[in-house]
Amino acid sequence: MSSTLTKLALGMMGRLRPRPVTGDAAATIALPAPEARGGMPLMEALALRRSSREFARDELPLPLLSNLLWAAWGRNRPEGGRTAPSALNAQEIDVYAALPGGAYLYDADGHALRLVAQADLRRVTGYQDFVDEAPLDLVYVADHRRMTMVPVGQRESFASVAAGAIAQNVYLFAAGNGLSTVIRAWIDRDAIAEALGPAHDQQVLLSQTVGYPAKG
Numbered sequence: 101m102s103s104t105l106t107k108l109a110l111g112m113m114g115r116l117r118p119r120p121v122t123g124d125a126a127a128t129i130a131l132p133a134p135e136a137r138g139g140m141p142l143m144e145a146l147a148l149r150r151s152s153r154e155f156a157r158d159e160l161p162l163p164l165l166s167n168l169l170w171a172a173w174g175r176n177r178p179e180g181g182r183t184a185p186s187a188l189n190a191q192e193i194d195v196y197a198a199l200p201g202g203a204y205l206y207d208a209d210g211h212a213l214r215l216v217a218q219a220d221l222r223r224v225t226g227y228q229d230f231v232d233e234a235p236l237d238l239v240y241v242a243d244h245r246r247m248t249m250v251p252v253g254q255r256e257s258f259a260s261v262a263a264g265a266i267a268q269n270v271y272l273f274a275a276g277n278g279l280s281t282v283i284r285a286w287i288d289r290d291a292i293a294e295a296l297g298p299a300h301d302q303q304v305l306l307s308q309t310v311g312y313p314a315k316g
């Protein structure tokens with residue numbers, strides 16, 4: 101809680117800053133091919149779905165991260181469809197992954213992570229203290245430039261629906277793989293935007309922490 105209060109104060113002063121990376125931040129992290137089959141039956145995963153806010157620090161192995169990102173927002177059809185819906189198929193959500201070794205954009209076409217910031221941004225992705233140490237904080241950003249077919253007044257709500265669908269994919273993946281997760285709206289959108297450096301018409305919507313459950 102003291103960390104949360106400190107971060108709230110820093111946020112108010114506009115000084116919630118990233119930390120240095122752990123290790124060398126690779127420009128691209130090639131993800132292994134996702135295992136798009138098997139896993140826990142859907143009804144069992146739904147029965148286990150819940151928010152959890154206690155995480156171990158252990159990093160997620162690359163194959164697990166690969167499956168997670170594919171489940172979240174990967175391409176699941178040859179013509180380019182994805183695992184979550186979007187209004188008019190605008191596919192306006194960008195998923196960023198804040199990892200100890202850097203902040204990355206998930207490239208669904210290449211099924212890879214592309215470095216966007218050579219810094220550990222986890223701390224900046226929310227006020228709650230667990231976001232600093234959990235191994236992965238996802239950030240969902242809407243790119244309004246892809247929503248020109250959607251009436252202006254509906255863009256934010258439609259993008260939030262799409263981000264929510266991605267978040268539920270992550271919840272179900274977490275439930276099916278013994279991971280903890282929580283979607284978070286209590287975030288400093290300006291601090292995240294400054295750290296990620298999105299374009300003018302990209303909008304930070306939500307963040308989601310994922311990791312192994314805290315031990316004991």
Ligand SMILES: Cc1cc2nc3c(=O)[nH]c(=O)nc-3n(C[C@H](O)[C@H](O)[C@H](O)COP(=O)(O)O)c2cc1C
Pocket residue numbers: 149150151152153228282283284285286287
């Ligand atoms: C839009 C939205 C925003 C949320 N923001 C936060 C948040 O900032 N921090 C947090 O700890 N939980 C957050 N939650 C998680 C809810 O607290 C949680 O889903 C709710 O208590 C129900 O618990 P359950 O997910 O285990 O069913 C959010 C959930 C939603 C849908």
